[in-house]
Amino acid sequence: MSLTRPNTHPAIATPNSSNSHSNLINSHLHSFFTRNNLNPLDRDQCDIAATRLHPDAVIRVFEHQGYCSYTLYASFFSWSATHTSLLQFRPKQFAIDVELVAKARLIYGACVPRVWRPGTVKNPNAKAQHLEKRQLLIYEMDLLPGHPYPLLQPHTKSLSPDAYHRQLRLVRDLAAFLARGYHAANTTTTTPASSPASTPQMTGKVGPHLTFKLSRLAHDLPTPRLRAHAQRALSRLHLLRALPLVLNHGDLVPTNVLVDRATFELRGVVDWAEAEVLPWGVCAYGVEYALGWLASSSSARGSMVGREWVYYDCAASLRRSFWDALAEEVPALREEGGEMGEAVRLARDVGVLLWYGYAWDEGLIDRVVNWERDEVECVCLEAFLGVDEEERKDGIEAKL
Numbered sequence: 001m002s003l004t005r006p007n008t009h010p011a012i013a014t015p016n017s018s019n020s021h022s023n024l025i026n027s028h029l030h031s032f033f034t035r036n037n038l039n040p041l042d043r044d045q046c047d048i049a050a051t052r053l054h055p056d057a058v059i060r061v062f063e064h065q066g067y068c069s070y071t072l073y074a075s076f077f078s079w080s081a082t083h084t085s086l087l088q089f090r091p092k093q094f095a096i097d098v099e100l101v102a103k104a105r106l107i108y109g110a111c112v113p114r115v116w117r118p119g120t121v122k123n124p125n126a127k128a129q130h131l132e133k134r135q136l137l138i139y140e141m142d143l144l145p146g147h148p149y150p151l152l153q154p155h156t157k158s159l160s161p162d163a164y165h166r167q168l169r170l171v172r173d174l175a176a177f178l179a180r181g182y183h184a185a186n187t188t189t190t191t192p193a194s195s196p197a198s199t200p201q202m203t204g205k206v207g208p209h210l211t212f213k214l215s216r217l218a219h220d221l222p223t224p225r226l227r228a229h230a231q232r233a234l235s236r237l238h239l240l241r242a243l244p245l246v247l248n249h250g251d252l253v254p255t256n257v258l259v260d261r262a263t264f265e266l267r268g269v270v271d272w273a274e275a276e277v278l279p280w281g282v283c284a285y286g287v288e289y290a291l292g293w294l295a296s297s298s299s300a301r302g303s304m305v306g307r308e309w310v311y312y313d314c315a316a317s318l319r320r321s322f323w324d325a326l327a328e329e330v331p332a333l334r335e336e337g338g339e340m341g342e343a344v345r346l347a348r349d350v351g352v353l354l355w356y357g358y359a360w361d362e363g364l365i366d367r368v369v370n371w372e373r374d375e376v377e378c379v380c381l382e383a384f385l386g387v388d389e390e391e392r393k394d395g396i397e398a399k400l
């Protein structure tokens with residue numbers, strides 16, 4: 001669908017919020033369009049496309065914009081009900097495989113939105129040689145209930161009883177969510193990951209190259225302890241043969257998790273653009289975000305000096321609750337010998353290494369992280385793999 005500018009079109013309403021919040025949204029959108037070599041005319045074309053697709057709808061800017069897209073509300077009103085869907089505009093390099101999302105919905109249920117593709121936006125004034133790059137793909141999807149987890153997550157080490165029970169509900173729901181992937185694999189023809197490095201069922205960006213990617217990390221990660229973790233995972237990769245191959249969410253981070261405001265019940269998992277078939281448990285790294293948060297550290301004088309990961313005081317209890325809940329959902333994890341339990345914990349570590357060991361770099365994902373350019377990823381690697389705890393124990397032993 002190629003759209004041209006009409007003489008007039010209705011303005012797209014901004015969210016009902018404070019001026020500072022509206023300014024933040026506009027700044028975020030300016031960054032998105034600039035990063036993707038787009039300009040205000042391209043945004044106009046998106047707005048025109050939205051009003052042409054749904055001329056009877058009220059179109060508004062979505063207040064929770066993602067890094068890889070421009071998103072609008074489309075609200076439909078009738079005498080009996082109101083329905084709202086989301087319209088999302090994405091560059092081709094951030095395309096969503098709608099068939100894959102449909103499979104995810106079959107596996108994981110209603111917490112996965114329905115997604116369909118009504119067309120493409122082209123800027124008619126773009127030069128021909130740049131036109132292909134400037135296309136934006138249009139997706140329409142359900143507006144799921146719930147709120148983005150980062151807006152509600154507590155940022156204090158000591159949790160009140162109510163806050164603890166909300167976090168407990170979330171970790172148990174995440175366990176149930178992951179278990180659905182396991183059960184789906186065991187009720188279909190999906191086969192075990194008998195050769196994780198080369199099995200033909202893993203055809204995404206990561207799956208076919210597990211051994212190569214871990215080898216690079218074992219050689220190039222910025223500290224000896226991180227390299228040792230990668231080498232250990234590489235040497236034990238054969239254990240993943242005990243696990244089924246399942247469709248994993250490729251970016252299980254807080255902004256993609258929707259929860260109930262009052263209870264933290266898991267209500268949605270969105271943005272399946274990075275989803276692919278991998279050994280079960282690879283995306284279990286996402287549970288860490290229910291155990292703590294990424295904070296800005298400061299000097300004694302109060303100036304910001306970097307980032308640090310802060311765990312709740314009850315993080316160990318919450319983590320045990322996650323693994324206990326997962327074992328309740330998948331009793332095979334408790335079988336004598338512990339082969340599957342060991343394998344799924346390894347899969348979780350492999351997920352940490354792959355998702356934080358490589359820089360995003362606008363979707364290229366082929367550069368090993370370093371402290372100078374990728375502080376956040378390095379902080380998460382050290383925290384999620386327990387490097388900080390290892391160093392603390394070594395320091396205590398050295399003093400004895």
